[in-house]
Amino acid sequence: MKQQPAEVGRPAPDIDLPRAGGGRWRLADHRGRPVMLVFHRHLA
Amino acid sequence: MQLQEHRSEFEATGAEIAALTFEAPRFAERYLEETAWPWPLLVDQDRRAYRDYGLIQGSRWAVLGPHLWPGYLKLIFSRAAKVEKPHDDIYQLGGNFVIDTEGRIVLAHRSRSPLDRPSVDVLLEALEQAGESGTGEK
Numbered sequence: 001m002k003q004q005p006a007e008v009g010r011p012a013p014d015i016d017l018p019r020a021g022g023g024r025w026r027l028a029d030h031r032g033r034p035v036m037l038v039f040h041r042h043l044a
Numbered sequence: 045m046q047l048q049e050h051r052s053e054f055e056a057t058g059a060e061i062a063a064l065t066f067e068a069p070r071f072a073e074r075y076l077e078e079t080a081w082p083w084p085l086l087v088d089q090d091r092r093a094y095r096d097y098g099l100i101q102g103s104r105w106a107v108l109g110p111h112l113w114p115g116y117l118k119l120i121f122s123r124a125a126k127v128e129k130p131h132d133d134i135y136q137l138g139g140n141f142v143i144d145t146e147g148r149i150v151l152a153h154r155s156r157s158p159l160d161r162p163s164v165d166v167l168l169e170a171l172e173q174a175g176e177s178g179t180g181e182k
Contacts, residue, residue, distance in 0.1 A: 006141065008152050010148065012143040012147055012148065015093050017064070018069070019086055020065075021073060027147075033059060034059040034142065034144055034145060036143075037143070038064070039138040039139045039140070039141075040063055040065045040066075041137055043065055
């Protein structure tokens with residue numbers, strides 16, 4: 001299914017990724033709190 | 045911009061904060077060791093989230109153009125950062141998103157150049173809005 005673009009007012013695309021150092025992080029687990037996502041460019 | 049320098053202000057909003065990188069786990073873990081990043085750092089090596097959120101690849105001019113050199117120098121000296129060869133794609137740009145309590149996007153900032161980020165004030169204001177939007181009619 002094609003996902004809607006990530007634009008203001010639309011549902012945020014889900015994220016389910018491993019954490020550096022261990023464990024996983026899922027956006028859906030944080031429903032009920034505001035969330036800020038910071039997408040890095042390269043880390044050097 | 046060093047968001048962690050404003051940690052108490054961000055945490056006062058009650059927000060969950062996470063960063064994403066497309067680099068290998070060993071570089072992500074080293075980043076955590078070398079910086080004071082206090083929140084989760086997620087590893088997205090296939091860049092699925094980068095694509096889902098519409099983050100862009102910058103042009104050579106957008107990433108390396110001389111108009112950016114003063115900003116790069118300021119960043120290097122302000123952080124006393126180690127300068128080393130990048131491990132990965134230097135053209136992939138980042139961004140910032142704020143999501144409300146119901147899972148809707150309230151701020152979408154896709155960087156147009158490496159130094160293009162929203163200010164701390166803009167982010168804090170969006171987080172305040174995000175915390176309120178789930179509690180009333182919208």
